[in-house]
Amino acid sequence: MRTSEQQGVLLYAFTCGHITLPMSFFLDGEPGKARVPACVFLIDHPKGLVLFDTGFSDRFVGMEKGLGKIVDMPDGANISDRLKAIDVDPGQIDYIINSHLHIDHAGGNHMLPNATIIVQTPEWDFGLSGEDSAYDKVDFDLGQPVKRIDGEHDLFGDGTIVIFSTAGHTPGHQSVRVRTATGEAVLAADCCNMRRSLDEMHLPDHCYNVDQYRGSLETLSRLRRAGAQVFYGHDPEFWSQVPQAQELDLNTLPPA
Ligand SMILES: [Zn+2]
Known part of the structure; x- marks a missing residue:
């Protein structure tokens, strides 16, 4: 799908299913419920195709x-079908970076x-331990x-895809910085559920480790101040403004 005019690292976003949970699950103390997307990114690097998270299973x-x-997982919303819709063969994905191994991410x-899974060691161990029902080994083992x-891990050694630890939501949560032609993207996943999480340093009502969670939000805040998207x-509101299944231009997204 990469055309001869496209250079560097290309970024694509998809949602693969939704889940409805109490709003406090994302922002402590907030009333009501929220229907939120499970989000997936395709990072097309000249040396390989990489996914960040894989959404819900078609099960x-x-x-x-x-x-x-x-x-809420409709037919055709799984990552395989979404990739095929933009002419990417799922068998050609080289790496899956799982932010963590919860059911809406793996x-x-x-x-x-044919993908190699990249995960933080404590996440893999905790996911396999069976201690938390938000994991299901059928997804990742x-x-x-x-x-x-x-x-930290620089995937291709050129600084364009840098994985870094953002623990707190789970023992081994990780995020990714992606350097594209239109700027730096930070793919946060569950270390920063909502824009308000960062604007207000607003934690969810549950964390594996509160101090680590706060530290991860502070890391993201620094990156945002430095200009990263x-x-x-x-965040359902943010995601309603993210164009899906097309090359992302970070300049066209809602301002940070
Ligand atoms: Zn999670």
Whole structure:
């Protein structure tokens, strides 16, 4: 899909399913409920195709009981179908960077048969431990190659895709800085659910580690002040303004 005129690192966004949860789950103390997207990014680098998160699994399509009551996963919304719609073969994805392994972030891993999963070591260990019901091993313990990292990792060694630790939501949460032709993107995921999380340093009502969570928000705040475009993990209002399945121009997004 990369044309001869397109150079450098290209970034694409998708939503792969939605989930409805109490608003306090994202912003402590807030009333009501929020229907939020599960977000996925395709990073097209000259040396390889990379996904950041993979959304919900298609096992939720048509599910009416249990999690099916809060997960909205239509037919055709999975990452495999969304990639095919822009002429990307899911078999050509080289890497999956999972921000963490919760069901709304790792559900499509099984559809990327040739990808190596990149995850922080504490996240992999915690996900496998069975201590938290927001994980399901059927999503990620699939025999795919797993590259465990600890802290910062420059994926191709050229500074364009830099993974960094943003622990707190989970033990091994990570985010990514992506340098595109139109600026730097920070793919936050659940270390920063909403724009308000950052504007107000507003934590969710649940964290694996509150101090780490606050530290991760501070890291993001520094990056935003330095001019990066932060992609808030679950902000429905922000995501309603992000063009999907097309090359993103960071200058056309709502101002930080
Ligand atoms: Zn999560």
